[in-house]
Amino acid sequence: MSLLAIAPFDQSRYIGTVCHVRPTSLEVNLPLASAPTSSHFAGFPVPGGQVGEFVLVEGEEHAILGRIIEVRLPERDRLSVEPTAEQSISPHPVGAIQLLTAVDLETGKALKGVPVHPRIGQHVFSAHPLLVKQAIEGSNLAEIRKVRLAVFPHAPNTGVSMPPAHIFGRHCAVLGTTGGGKSWTLAHLVEEIARLGGKAILFDATGEYGGQWDGIDHVHLGGLREDARDTRRFVSFPYSQFSETDLFAMFRPSASAQVPKLREAIRSLKLAYLAPEIAIDGLIKKADQSKVPFENALLQHGAALGNIGAEFNIELLSRQIEEECVWATSNRGQRMWGGANANELGFCTTLISRISSDVGSSHLACVFQPQRLDESLTASIDRFLQDGTKRVLRVSMEFLPFEHNTRELVANAVGRYLLRLARQGRFIHNPLVVLLDEAHQFLDKNIGDEFSKTPLDAFGLIAKEGRKYSLTCVLATQRPRDIPEDVLSQMGMFIVHRLINGRDRNVVEKACGNLDASAAAFLPTLGQGEAIVVGVDSPIPLPVLIRRPTTPPQSRGADYENLWNAQLA
Structure with a gap:
């Protein structure tokens, strides 16, 4: 017993006959295509040869599903549709059909490709929307569990639903x-x-x-x-969730002097958060200070420093960059930082100013001042x-x-x-x-x-x-x-x-x-x-x-006609 939703080759939906067969397309006589209007049968449209119309070509085991992509008149019939033409002259429209797939006449499911091409003289029928729906959906899933996506443009009483996985x-x-x-x-x-x-x-x-x-x-x-x-x-996305390259893209440090100092300052502040005993007021002081406590804390917490989400106080970032502008070693030994380096601090002045401005900006509060938002x-x-x-x-x-x-x-x-x-x-x-x-x-x-x-x-x-x-x-x-x-x-x-x-x-x-x-x-x-x-x-x-959403998005612009006319009234 056939599982088709409706008879595919209903004579009331006949529109023409195959006259030319190619590997991927057909030419079809469309005697009804010259009618000024389309028709309906049993509440469903029968365009009868309209560009974009889905059609079924009859077959023994399969029906070939195609779409009309062109309708034309032979050159000799070109003037037969003019109002001044003699009534005895009948036009002979010809259509080009793109072959899409084949439909199994027993199950109604679409197949991969076209197993058997149509023959010249086989009849062509306007595809019933319910048959197209059955071939497209191809699922036994209950209708209520599908995504009710759309309807057919020329058959709004026929819905198109698909499984969520599709x-x-x-x-x-x-x-x-x-x-x-x-x-x-x-x-x-x-x-x-x-x-x-x-x-x-x-x-x-x-x-x-x-x-x-x-x-x-x-x-x-x-x-x-x-x-x-x-x-x-109102929610924030804290700066601690940014990667190092994200912060660099926001603060735009120059490559020569500012990038190394910014990288060192971020690392120092993260270490100050993890090991507050080596920090003074949240800062890692380096000028003329011993490197030993810093290096020991770095060995202990080094793995955590590279994790996205590692906390640090970005409000102290400008000041920590200043602390980074020191000589690498002191005259008193390799395990000591030297004094302040005025040249490096001069090179970092623009970066320090930029960071101070961005971190304090109310426009960027959702990133740099997360405490001001709900969560x-x-x-x-x-x-x-x-x-x-x-x-x-x-x-x-x-x-x-x-x-x-x-x-x-x-x-x-x-x-x-x-x-x-x-x-x-x-x-x-x-x-x-x-x-x-x-x-x-x-x-x-x-x-x-x-x-x-x-x-x-x-x-x-x-x-x-x-x-x-x-x-x-x-x-x-x-x-x-x-x-x-x-x-x-x-x-x-x-x-x-x-x-x-x-x-x-x-x-x-x-x-x-x-x-x-x-x-x-x-x-x-x-x-x-x-x-x-x-x-x-x-x-x-x-x-x-x-389908129209229950709550359409508010994407319309200003009503220029009424607003401007109101000013002129």
Whole structure:
């Protein structure tokens, strides 16, 4: 007994006959394509020969699923559609069909490739949306346990749902130009994760996903509470979670004299925290002092100094740099530091001034003054992971400054922290999805100069190795060309909205194994909310209309017409 949702070769959906067969395409007579309007049957559309329409070519054991990519009239019939043409002249439209896959007539499942090509004279039928849905989804998972992703653009009464593993299990990229629906797709995916009982962290670059969704916790990275009535949670990302190269990229020391002194000052302050008995007022005094206590403490705590997260008091960093500006040895012996070195201190004056200004800046309080905020982001993440009632943590970065590359460095350090948790096995039994909006800001960049360069590679590493630790990512961007090719190649699912730029389309076409030039040609013409879904587990590039999120993101700009007109009234 056939398991097909509906009869595939219904004569009411007949649209033409095969007249030319190629390895990857067909030419078909489309006698109904010249009709000015499409038709419907039993509540479902039958376009009858429209570009973009899915079709089924009849067969004995398989039905060939294809898509119309071209409709034309032979040269001799070109004028037959003009209003002035004689009524006795009938047009003979011809269509080109791209072969996509084959559908087993017994199970309704899509096969890999086309095992048997159609024959000339075989009939072609407009594919029923329910058959396309059955072939695409190809899963026995209950509908309620799937991600309710989209509907068909020309059949909004037919939904497209996919198992969570198809979208989130192999990483996902949401791509599209401004206004194409990328933000809505990301918001809908967040809501679906919450509905299905998953765990996710959303990095909101602009603060547009601030709606109060059920099961979603909101924290703000950066910024300060306005007054006592402000109930928002402001969190820090302490400087101690930065690597040495991160701090170098922020403070920008010169290579010759400042880099060594900054490195020594950070090490001294960390040692002062671990061994306070050798410090005076939190500082390691070196001018004319014995090296013995310092060297002994260094031997005892040397392993801890290199760990990310090792504490130190950054408010003392400027003063500690001054303490580092001494002669390497004293006249009284090799085990003593010499006196103050005025030349080295002069070389470090600009660095000292820069550090003092940055550490005291209220704009950078979330990094250098964590005590002014509610808690650290790492603590918020740990509590969220342990709380079974919370499904999604939204980390708003709207207040995080761009100066000194703070935004990029913080996001990269947070990604590094999550990867460290993943390598410890924290997500094996409770998979975590990381959603990164405006991903092009945080990938494929090197911050700093050639002497203090730090790569923004944390989310790239998550894409490359996170899957084996049950840590996957969803990257959303309007600039696919700015995402590293080796990162895009790790994406198992692509949801591609309208793309106008040719370079972006070429990058996506190259990264998606199933998205060829014929399918990519539809990308510039997609409407708002429409997308082409391409994935490792999806047999064909599928055009869909993404479902509207319950709480759409607040991504609209100012209402210029009403605001400006109000001033003129």
